[in-house]
Amino acid sequence: MAVEVTPEEKPKEENSLPLLRKEELLLNLGPQHPSTHGVLKVIVTLEGEKVVKSEPVLGFLHRGVEKLAESVTYNQFIPHTDRLDYVCAMYNNFAYVRAVEKLLDITVPWRTEYLRTIVAEVQRIIGHLFWLGTQALDIGAMTVFFFTFRDREDLLDLFTELCGARLTTSWYRVGGVERDFTQKFVDDLSKFLVTFDEKIDEYDTLLINNRIWLARTKNIAVISGEDAVAFGLSGPTLRGSGVDYDLRKVSPYGAYDHVEWTVPLGTKGDTYDRYWIRMEEMKESAKIIKQCLAQLPSGPFKADIPQVVAPPKEQVFTDMDSMIYQFKLYTQGFKAPKGDIYCGTEAHKGELGFYIVSQGEGKPYRLKIRAPSFVHMGAFDFMAKGYMIADIITIFGTYDIVMGECDR
Amino acid sequence: MSTVGKSVPVAEGEELKMATLTIDGQEVVVEEGSSLFNAVKSIGVKLPAMCYHYSFSPFGSCGICLVEVEGKKNNVRACTAKSLDGMVVHTDTEEMTDARKKAVEKHLLTHPLDCPVCDADGQCELQDMTYDLGVYDIKKGKARKDIPEDNRSLVLGFNMERCIRCGLCINVCKEVQLVDALCFYKENKNTLVGAHGGGTLFCEFCGDCLTVCPVGAIVNKFSKYSYKPWQTKKTRTTCNYCSDGCQLTLETKDQTIVQVASDLSWETKFGLDVGPGDGHGGICVRGRFGYRYVESKKRLSHALMKVDGQLTEVPWYKALVLMAKQLNDIKKNYGGKAIAGLIGGRCTNEAVFLFQRLMRSILDSNNIDTSARYGHMNSVLAMQQALGVGRSTTSYEQIALSDVILLVGSNITETNPIAALRLKKAKTDFNAKIIVAERWKTKMMALATHPLQLACDSEAIFLQGLVKAIITTKCAYKPFVEKYLEAYKAIESAVSDLSEEDISEGCGLPWEKIVEAAESLAQSKRGTLIWGEGVVSQQGGYENVQRLIDLAFLSGLYEKEGAGLQPICEEANEQGAVDMGAVPEFLPGQISYQNEAERQRFASAWHSTLPTPEEHQSGLSLPEMIEAAHRGEIKALYIVGENPVGSLPASFKVKEAFEKIDLIICQDPFLTESGVLSDFVLPAATFAENEGSMTNMAGVVHRVSEAIEPKVEAKPDWKVFSDLSRALGHSLQFRSSEEIYQEINKIVPGYFRQKLPSVQYDSYLKKDFVAELPARYRALSAKKTGDYALRLEQGLYHSGKLSTHDEGLMAIDDKALLSIGEADAEVLAISSGGQLRLKTDLGDLDVAVEVKAELPSGVVSFPIHFNHPAVKDLLEVTTDKMSRVVYTRQGDVSLELDPAQALKVLPHETHGGEKKLDIEQN
Amino acid sequence: MKKFFHNVFFREILKGLKLTFSHYFVKDITLQYPHEKTSLPDTFRGALCLLRYDENETERCVGCDLCEAACPSGCISVVSAEKLESGDVVRYATDFDIDITKCVFCGFCVEACPVNALAMTKSYEYSTNNKRSLIFDKAKLYEIGDHRHVEAKGYLVAHDQEGEEETVSEYRYRFPYYQKQEPVPEPEKST
Structure with missing residues (x-):
């Protein structure tokens, strides 16, 4: 508690140095703090241990990605999206190519939609596992971290099998995906899904009734549904407050409207609810993947739009037209029609949106990324107010914030 | 030719028949029988087509510009179809798109998979067409034909595997350049493009075929494989060679110029904003292939x-400090009169302006001169005296739209190839009368409607003849006669003593031909008078320009709209150098230096005093500087981009003079002959590394932009002057070329907007004119001596000494050969490749010989660009008394056959009616 | 009551501890790098390399600069020239530099390459304390390519760039030299 300053303790002489006593304490948290999930600095004003005001200082990881997009072709920007939310590259890729496809007004084959949905949901599981591990670690439960990372590693191996990289995947392409599933990928994924429920049980064993976990998450960073909407929160952070808003349901894309699944909703809007939602979402994701694998249609995995999708390599060696498309696409990129487009995608953190302004050239005129992490940081002060200094870390975590995406 | 120029009225009495068409629902009125493609273009529809170009007539080979015409069964090729009244045309139906796709597919089937190794990849119309139309899933193409790439030509390679036979290259050569160097020929059942008869191509190498080629079939051998279009940075700038002021685009990759592009290319084929008088946007061999001197290893x-x-x-810093110290000492001990400055005609306006300001306001010297003193000053001073404006009174557009063009003393196709295209355009597009008066059978003369081959040194007589012919036939421009009757009477009486026979004999032309030429010019509606180095760089140049001005008075060229005078100068910014006041006669803006009030204005603007001129001489000109140096009166000489030792004849005399000068500073991109004799040599930046502006011979100011950074320690001229002024203790404080530009704008208002005083000749005609006339029209006689007249001539592939540093242009032409006419060669019993000994009072010299049909007898010619062998040193300098112009290019020599040394001559091929020689030196 | 006991005896904590301890008896899933290494799939995007044709060991690369254009990070620089090779005119890359410090390992260059001259390998251990050695030049890239030929081929096959058979061999970008003239070797291009 703040020390009450009584009049007696005030310096007697007006001219002498005043005794520096203040009610509030200013604390710089970060930017080099292991639990800031990147480089985030928060200037916290404390009253004792109680947070009065917290001001996130962003931009330490700013790399000018949006500006960079103006100098590269639409396709060349895909590897740059890998580095937004660097733990969940696949979903960034997905959100980006969806926006570009909407701009170009093209559709992709059904198989592609299924492939994309499966990989996106695998990515969602990876994201939530990553979140769970780090959130528990931040709070003090170290074992969970090992367990979730063990399972995340299995999935990342699947990604390596699929596209050759664990994190910087760049697997999605405008008009399709880079590479079709192999049988090995499908088998391994199915195998993983069989044991995944047991694994969720393991995490539950460690956390769901753990009193420290409950004490640190229950009734922490409570936000009401209205406030959450007002702050533009999205994803589990929004649904934890009981707002039923999931883009996969609201404006279905991929194969989401072809499978059975539910949107878990919280009631209180506290950190625990958001934890619970993420656990449930993992189970739902597993369900979606299972159904998608079962329904997986056959067919091409790239759209047959030569002006957008690079031709298969073997044709480049033999056909003049394919050779020309290959060169045109890699040097100038496809020409997007004039106009602007916003396309939001439900990433595991929330709504990841791309706003693209096109002047009819091979490169975007302006590209704006609506990063959920960034929008969530807007509500940080509101949600941290009145809680203890130790909760600050939990509140970072509850957004599932990644500074790469936040600062861009 | 295309119908773009249709807005210019055709000959009188002929009426245009118009046709009304409906294209995509829009009604269009066009000339009946004109190309349907142009009609479609006029409503803004760009039909895809690969063989179309606005600058020449449709060819119809690509078959892509298909349209649907109601009532016709088959699709119609719009470019070759004629617009007829009542036609209903559809351009964007589904069937048309499919038909066009089919047409593109046809080209793709035979096209090799060369994109990876093709320089055009990324700037290829076939690629664009395929992509834009969405041609895909085509049949399997044919295998390669394995036509080898024809790399025999010096500059261009022909990869016929990639050719789509659109004929653009052939057409641009034939119809725009009027050169006709290319054609289709058959070899092993393949249709190929190349020189006539499949020989090795040797042409003007303007490279227009290269830029119009929509695919990579014509290859630039200078930049082959060194870049791909998407990698280059493009900088638009102005050419640095001749005075045409062509706009170039320098394409650079990593601080290296890889290619020079022009406005002409297949990408500008629609020519949407091209007016009837506009050029085709091409550039010549020097501009396109002469860029490598910038990268030369010989650069300082x-x-x-x-x-x-x-x-x-x-x-x-050391050079600047030491230079400044010596300059200050000289100024203190001997005064500003002991300091002289020379600046070349290739420096930017900004550099010239700063130079003259440095010389006048800091070094207190008005001894400034520029390379315009080699000839162009004759035009400037004569026009300044008579008209009050020392520059061209017409524009390129007006030249192209002229109905009569008189070209005197200029081998314009060689010296100013792009200006020459205006004449060609005037002839082919608008049926202009082209009268060419030259000593040589030049290329322009071959194209002229009225070729007038003059006898040697008879330009003056010819011009007198023209004036007399106008007087005798009484065809002078009526308003002039009425308004200035006194002046007209004066001319009449002045020429009355001249005899027609003498004139006719003197210039070797029948009198009727002179009368015909004079009449056409006097009766022209939009006549243009063009003269070049044959007038201004030959003795009596000043008077000759005055005679031309008289001729213009009599023909009313100042009154008629669209008519005018066009003096040709040699170097890129000679006109600008004079305008910026780098001559003792003028302050910036061609204001007389004798004008006290104006001098005060400049002095106060520059916070300084300017040297007071003597009554008849404002300052020393180039020849006077050399004389003064001989007398030991010049102690310091600052040479910028100029090379008196290399340019002036009898260079040993110049060298002697130089030895008496205490301080010589030479600023140049290369170490010149003058540089070797200098105390300080400063590395200057070339045009590609410079910012600023240049004024072309028509008085149009163009921008020069920095494409690459100056090499090593080279600095732009203006920067050196700025730094030197600081070292001298009077900092001029210019941080950029832009700031100098601003100052010029303030001090010479309107210069960059071409809003300058217009032609004023009232006072001249009423005052000095009458008094001067008798001297101008005294009877002249063509001198006849036993000697040969030697002329130093400019060639197509070179411009000044600068281009001799360029390996590209040197690869095309490095032959320092003495040209001799066929008749003389027969007399001397010499053939091409033989050696002749040139003899004058100053010495003798052995020179290899080339026999040329164009030359008349009694004249030999040598390229002015080459100082080895030092033919120019056999000549004497003469100075024009009126304009102080130095005549450096003429003299009389005697020839002797020296059979001891002979060159091996390769058997040469004959093609295109021209003889080309490949001489290999042992 | 039950809840009270649970609270007193830390039941949920004990359960968690039990689970944790039970993992003492589970087989290790970690690897002792660098003594042990994971097996990588063929798709793995490691260091880039340049390839030669199987049959006559000639360089595949024709220096078309398409990789340079495709590269999102601008780490490739190619300088090409022309040479005579057994009577044919060949375009080849005189310099081929990949700045590995900039490379993002996206594999776009491999996808772009019209002759499949580029491929990625499973090599990922090239950390060094000399940053300059991370600019892989042409010699180094061919060295990696020769050394890890099988991996590179595997990569191309796995990423649908090339069939098991060498399909690229049909078209070799070797042009016959013009025979009417004495073959004069091109002067060296200044780079």
Whole structure:
């Protein structure tokens, strides 16, 4: 508690140095703090241990990605999206190519939609596992971290099998995906899904009734549904407050409207609810993947739009037209029609949106990324107010914030 | 030719028949029988087509510009179809798109998979067409034909595997350049493009075929494989060679120029904003292929100072401080009169302006001169005197739209190839009368409607003849006669003593031909008078320009709209150098230096005093500087981009003079002959590394932009002057070329907007004119001596000494050969490749010989660009008394056959009616 | 009551501890790098390399600069020239530099390459304390390519760039030299 300053303790002489006593304490948290999930600095004003005001200082990881997009072709920007939310590259890729496809007004084959949905949901599981591990670690439960990372590693191996990289995947392409599933990928994924429920049980064993976990998450960073909407929160952070808003349901894309699944909703809007939602979402994701694998249609995995999708390599060696498309696409990129487009995608953190302004050239005129992490940081002060200094870390975590995406 | 120029009225009495068409629902009225493609273009529809170009007539080979015409069964090729009244045309139906796709597919089937190794990849119309139309899933193409790439030509390679036979290259050569060097020929059942008869191509190498080629079939051998279009940075700038002021696009990759592009290319084929008088946007061989001197290894990289007779590298600051100290000492001990400055005609306006300001306001010297003193000053001073404006009174557009063009004393196709295209355009597009009066059978003369081959040195007589012919036939421009009857009477009486026979004999032309030429010019509606180095760089140049001005008075060229005078100068910014006041006669803006009030205005603007001129001489000109140096009166000489030792004849005399000068500073991109004799040699930046502006011979100011950074320690001229002024203790404080530009704008208002005083000849005609006339029209006789007249001539592939540093242009032409006419060669019993001994009072010299059909007898010619062998040193300098112009290019020599040394001559091929020689030196 | 006991005896904590301890008896899933290494799939995007044709060991690369254009990070620089090779005119890359410090390992260059001259390998251990050695030049890239030929081929096959058979061999970008003239070797291009 703040020390009450009584009049007696005030310096007697007006001219002498005043005794520096203040009610509030200013604390710089970060930017080099292991639990800031990147480089985030928060200037916290404390009253004792109680947070009065917290001001996130962003931009330490700013790399000018949006500006960079103006100098590269639409396709060349895909590897740059890998580095937004660097733990969940696949979903960034997905959100980006969806926006570009909407701009170009093209559709992709059904198989592609299924492939994309499966990989996106695998990515969602990876994201939530990553979140769970780090959130528990931040709070003090170290074992969970090992367990979730063990399972995340299995999935990342699947990604390596699929596209050759664990994190910087760049697997999605405008008009399709880079590479079709192999049988090995499908088998391994199915195998993983069989044991995944047991694994969720393991995490539950460690956390769901753990009193420290409950004490640190229950009734922490409570936000009401209205406030959450007002702050533009999205994803589990929004649904934890009981707002039923999931883009996969609201404006279905991929194969989401072809499978059975539910949107878990919280009631209180506290950190625990958001934890619970993420656990449930993992189970739902597993369900979606299972159904998608079962329904997986056959067919091409790239759209047959030569002006957008690079031709298969073997044709480049033999056909003049394919050779020309290959060169045109890699040097100038496809020409997007004039106009602007916003396309939001439900990433595991929330709504990841791309706003693209096109002047009819091979490169975007302006590209704006609506990063959920960034929008969530807007509500940080509101949600941290009145809680203890130790909760600050939990509140970072509850957004599932990644500074790469936040600062861009 | 295309119908773009249709807005210019055709000959009188002929009426245009118009046709009304409906294209995509829009009604269009066009000339009946004109190309349907142009009609479609006029409503803004760009039909895809690969063989179309606005600058020449449709060819119809690509078959892509298909349209649907109601009532016709088959699709119609719009470019070759004629617009007829009542036609209903559809351009964007589904069937048309499919038909066009099919047409593109046809080209793709035979096209090799060369994109990876093709320089056009990324700037290829076939690629664009395929992509834009969405042609895909085509049949399997044919295998390669394995036509080898024809790399025999010096500059261009022909890869016929990639050719789509659109014929653009052939057409541009034939119809725009009027050169006709290319054609289709058959070899092993393949249709190929190349020189006539499949020989090795040797042409003007303007490279227009290269830029119009929509695919990569014509290859630039200078930049082959060194870049891909998407990698280059493009900088638009102005060419630095001749005075045409062509706009170039320098394409650079990593601080290296890889290619020079022009406005002409297949990408500008629609020519949407091209007016009837506009050029086709091409550039000549020098502009396109002469860019490699910028990268030359011979470029100066560091400042040099003479230490113990050796030029050694010094840091800039040291050179500047030492130079400044010596200059200040000289100024203190001997006064500003002992300092002289020379600046070349290739420096930017900004550099010239700063130079003259440095000389006048800081070094207190009005001894400034520029390379316009080699000839162009004749035009400037004569026009300034008569008209009050020392520059062209017409524009390129007006030249192209002229109905009569009189070209005197200029081998314009060689010296100013792009200006020459205006004449060609005037002839082919608008049926203009082209009267060419030259000593040689030049290329322009071959194209002229009225070729007038003059006898040697008879330009003056010919011009007198023209004036007399106008007087005798009484066809002078009526308003002029009425308004200036006194002046007209004066001319009448002045020419009355001239005899027609003498004139006719003197210039070797029948009198009727002179009358015909004079009449056409006098009766022209939009006549243009063009003269070049044959007038201004030959003795009596000043008077000749005055005679031309008289001729213009009599023909009313100042009154008629669209008519005018066009003097041709040699170097890129000669006109600008004079305008910026780098001559003792003028302050910036061609204001007389004798004008006290104006001098005060400049002095106060520059916070300084300007040297007071003597009554008849404002300052020393180039020849006077050399004389003064001989007398020991010049103590310091600052040479910028100029090379008196290399340019002036009898260079040993110049060298003697130089030895008496205490301080010589030479600023140039290369170490010149003058540089070797200098105490300080400063590395200057070339045009590609410079910012600023240049004024072309028509008085149009163009921008020069920096494409690459100056090499090593080279600095732009203006920067050196700025730095030197600081070292001299009077900082001029210009941080950029832009700031100098601003100052010029303030002090010479309207210069960059071409809003300058217009032609005023009232006062001249009423005052001095009458008094001068008798001298101008005294009877002249063509001198006849036993000697041969030697002329130093400019060639197509070179411009000044600068281009001899360019390996590209040197690869095309490095032959320092003495040209001799066929008749003389027969008399001397010599053939091409033989050696002749040139003899004058100054010495003798052995020179290899080339026999040329174009030359008349009694004349031999040598390219002015080459100083080895030093033919120019056999000549004497003469100076024009009126304009102080130095005549450096003429003299009389005697020839002797020296059979001892002969060159091996390769059997040469004959093609295109021209003889080309490949001489290999042993 | 039950809840009270649970609270007193830390039941949920004990359960968690039990689970944790039970993992003492589970087989290790970690690897002792660098003594042990994971097996990588063929798709793995490691260091880039340049390839030669199988049959005559000639360089595949024709220096078309398409990789340079495709590269999102601008780490490739190619300088090409022309040479005579057994009577044919060949375009080849005189310099081929990949700045590995900039490379993002996206594999776009491999996808772009019209002759499949580029491929990625499973090599990922090239950390060094000399940053300059991370600019892989042409010699180094061919060295990696020769050394890890099988991996590179595997990569191309796995990423649908090339069939098991060498399909690229049909078209070799070797042009016959013009025979009417004495073959004069091109002067060296200044780079």
